[in-house]
Amino acid sequence: MLLHDVVLVDGTGAPARPADVRVRGERIAVVAERRGLAPMPGERVIDGRGRVLAPGFIDMHAHSDLELLRPGDHAAKLAQGVTTEVIGQDGLSYAPVDDAALADIRARIAGWHGDLPDAEFTWRDVGGYLDRLDAGVAVNAAYLVPQGNLRMLVVGHGARSATAEEIRRMRGLLADGLRAGAFGMSSGLTYAPGMHADREELVALCRVVAEHGGFWAPHTRGYGGGAREAYSEAIEIAHDAGCAVHLTHATMNFPSNAGRADALLALVDRAIADGVDVTLDTYPYRSGATTLAALLPSWAAEGGIEATLARLEDPGEAERIRVAVEETGSDGAHGEPIDWETIQISGVTDPALSVAVGRTVAELGRSRPVELGSPPSAFDAALALLRRDRLRTGILMHVGHEGNVRRIMAHPRHMGGSDGILVGDRPHPRGWGTFARYLRRYSRELGILGLEEVVRHLSGAPARRLGLADRGEVRVGAVADLALFDPARVRDEATYDDPRRPATGMDLVLVGGRVAVEDGRISGIRAGRSLRRAAAR
Numbered sequence: 303m304l305l306h307d308v309v310l311v312d313g314t315g316a317p318a319r320p321a322d323v324r325v326r327g328e329r330i331a332v333v334a335e336r337r338g339l340a341p342m343p344g345e346r347v348i349d350g351r352g353r354v355l356a357p358g359f360i361d362m363h364a365h366s367d368l369e370l371l372r373p374g375d376h377a378a379k380l381a382q383g384v385t386t387e388v389i390g391q392d393g394l395s396y397a398p399v400d401d402a403a404l405a406d407i408r409a410r411i412a413g414w415h416g417d418l419p420d421a422e423f424t425w426r427d428v429g430g431y432l433d434r435l436d437a438g439v440a441v442n443a444a445y446l447v448p449q450g451n452l453r454m455l456v457v458g459h460g461a462r463s464a465t466a467e468e469i470r471r472m473r474g475l476l477a478d479g480l481r482a483g484a485f486g487m488s489s490g491l492t493y494a495p496g497m498h499a500d501r502e503e504l505v506a507l508c509r510v511v512a513e514h515g516g517f518w519a520p521h522t523r524g525y526g527g528g529a530r531e532a533y534s535e536a537i538e539i540a541h542d543a544g545c546a547v548h549l550t551h552a553t554m555n556f557p558s559n560a561g562r563a564d565a566l567l568a569l570v571d572r573a574i575a576d577g578v579d580v581t582l583d584t585y586p587y588r589s590g591a592t593t594l595a596a597l598l599p600s601w602a603a604e605g606g607i608e609a610t611l612a613r614l615e616d617p618g619e620a621e622r623i624r625v626a627v628e629e630t631g632s633d634g635a636h637g638e639p640i641d642w643e644t645i646q647i648s649g650v651t652d653p654a655l656s657v658a659v660g661r662t663v664a665e666l667g668r669s670r671p672v673e674l675g676s677p678p679s680a681f682d683a684a685l686a687l688l689r690r691d692r693l694r695t696g697i698l699m700h701v702g703h704e705g706n707v708r709r710i711m712a713h714p715r716h717m718g719g720s721d722g723i724l725v726g727d728r729p730h731p732r733g734w735g736t737f738a739r740y741l742r743r744y745s746r747e748l749g750i751l752g753l754e755e756v757v758r759h760l761s762g763a764p765a766r767r768l769g770l771a772d773r774g775e776v777r778v779g780a781v782a783d784l785a786l787f788d789p790a791r792v793r794d795e796a797t798y799d800d801p802r803r804p805a806t807g808m809d810l811v812l813v814g815g816r817v818a819v820e821d822g823r824i825s826g827i828r829a830g831r832s833l834r835r836a837a838a839r
Contacts, residue, residue, distance in 0.1 A: 303815075304341050305786065308350030313357040313762035313775040315754050323355060325782040328815040333778055350786055353809060356757045357774050358385025358783035359737045360764035362583040363519075363550050363719030366443070367395050368415040371422065375824040376440035378724055381804035382737035382794075383785030385813050386442040386773065386833065388719075388764075391550065392521045393450035393490030396423070397431035398475055403454045409607055412651055413593035413696040416725035429482035432832035441813060441830040442783070444768055446488040446519055447479035449507060450496030461498045461604040469506050476510045483834025485768055486516030488550070491523040491532075492634055493596060494603035501539060508543035516835060517546035517579075517767065525590075526636035527558035530565045537573045537580060546579035548767060551721045552710060553584060555701045556638045563709035570715060581767050583719030584710050586739045588702030589798075591648060591723050591730040594684060595693035597640060598623060599632035607693060614689050624681045638701075642667065642680035647687070649696035649726020658687060658695075659727040660799075696726040698798070708750055711740075711759070717767065718760045731801040735794030738805035742793050753789055769835060786810035 303325045310321035310333070322339035324332040332339060341347050361379065364387035370376065379387065389395065394411050396404065404426070408417055425431045428447060435443050452472040457464050464472065476487060487507060490496045499507075508518050518540060522532035533549060540547035549570075554562050573580045595603075595610070602613050602623050613619040626632040631639045642664040650656060657673045658666055666687075667680030674690070677683040687695045710716060718740055722733025732739075737760055745756040765774020772780050785808060792807030811819035816829040 304345050304347045305350050306347050308355035311354050311356045311754055311757045315758040325815050330780050330782050353786050353788050356785050357761035358785050359383045359760040361387040361720050362717045362764050363721045364389050365414050365723050369724045370439040375826050377804045377824050378734045380818050383808050385783035388444045390446035390448050391488050393448045393488050393496035395448045397428045399426055412694045414723050428479035428484055435832035438828035439830040440828050442833050444833045445484045446486050447476055447484045449487055449489040453495045459495050459606045463500050464503050473510050480514040485835045487511050487518050489520040497600050504539050505543045508545040512545040517548050519548045519550045524636040525553050526556040526638035528637045529554050533569055541578050549582035552582035554706045560703050563706040581715045583717040585721050585732045585736050587732050590699040594695040594697050597635040599626040644700040646698040648698050648728050650691050651694040652691050717764045729801050731796035734796035738792050738794035782812050782815040784812040
């Protein structure tokens with residue numbers, strides 16, 4: 303295939319320039335700047351006149367762990383030019399597991415991933431999960447070993463420090479996953495059971511990550527008033543362990559953080575000056591997304607799902623939870639008292655509760671729907687959803703600040719990560735719009751990042767973070783994960799009211815040299831596979 307007369311934006315940040323690019327098999331064979339390549343006999347020629355050719359984009363924080371295994375065209379990501387996703391995020395995913403842990407995790411994060419039939423879960427370790435992805439997926443996937451899984455397998459659900467022997471066993475499981483090809487470790491330090499890990503445990507695990515040349519991607523202990531301290535803890539752990547750290551969905555949220563993005567960026571710059579390898583990703587929206595159960599205090603999550611549900615049924619325990627969530631600020635809710643006007647229901651697993659979808663918890667408290675038992679207050683509405691939906695309810699949190707979003711994305715160590723949850727009745731539009739929104743709103747319209755720089759943030763920089771020497775750039779020998787588009791037409795179409803509208807403006811997307819999108823239409827091929835870190839041993 304010859305991509306003729308394109309405007310080459312190569313992923314390095316170098317100025318755009320005219321070029322012809324030849325793809326042979328899954329690789330880029332020739333890059334002829336200033337054009338001039340003649341077609342070979344029988345070669346397909348794509349007229350790229352007036353259009354940009356860029357590396358396929360890399361979603362540094364994706365929740366497609368099960369979505370990639372479902373039938374379908376994965377238009378959410380392909381229509382944006384995404385060709386690789388980093389999964390296994392926030393300290394909880396589907397490998398490594400045993401039978402008991404798998405059952406717990408499937409229930410615990412159904413609000414992030416939905417579920418699959420029992421027979422689909424044919425693996426238990428990281429290598430088996432990666433092999434399953436190799437059977438054919440729409441885009442490439444890079445996996446992070448989830449630290450919460452390690453704790454669940456070895457320590458259980460107790461809110462206590464791990465013993466030296468337990469840490470040794472978790473280190474062994476982590477090393478197994480890294481040798482199988484994982485790129486590092488993720489943590490969810492506001493999610494049980496990973497939130498119970500202390501500094502000693504995290505440093506010990508991060509040392510294993512460093513030994514294997516990977517990176518740590520922590521969801522920190524809070525994004526509210528204590529956000530700076532939480533980021534500082536993560537950076538100090540990485541420093542002590544000698545481990546690269548990637549601050550995932552690096553936001554500064556809630557009223558207490560308005561205008562405080564520079565506090566985070568100053569921490570990052572000081573750490574880099576001290577020799578810590580720090581990067582970060584964000585999504586270009588003010589609202590976040592998680593599960594309603596994530597707002598509960600950590601003590602309420604101790605013992606697992608059934609123990610949590612029992613506490614919610616106990617009037618005394620429920621009142622303790624209310625005080626923590628509404629008055630003092632629970633650790634699960636980032637230490638901030640929750641304003642129920644900012645919490646919107648995005649999805650339920652029980653269809654009988656669908657009346658709640660799209661409404662704020664405050665609205666539900668005022669309208670007292672009979673489907674929820676006519677709750678007399680916002681907290682009672684939340685309690686009813688938690689009980690009846692067995693902790694699986696998804697939410698949007700409208701707690702962000704536009705000024706912070708813009709400041710953080712402009713940092714040279716920044717990358718794009720959608721944090722896109724693709725299940726639920728009305729999920730966050732970021733799963734369908736993040737990369738197109740960066741190109742449209744924040745590059746074309748606002749000029750926060752120039753075209754060459756925004757492409758670097760979305761392709762070349764993530765590839766370097768992952769250690770993917772043959773991806774993220776348009777150059778000879780690189781894998782032909784490519785996106786061809788007119789930057790004046792790329793547009794995110796997804797909204798909060800209609801979040802599943804695919805982006806528009808991608809004319810051609812190649813995954814491993816195969817056509818995944820052409821003239822804006824998804825081809826349906828499944829040319830992706832699991833990527834395995836080259837340094838795995």
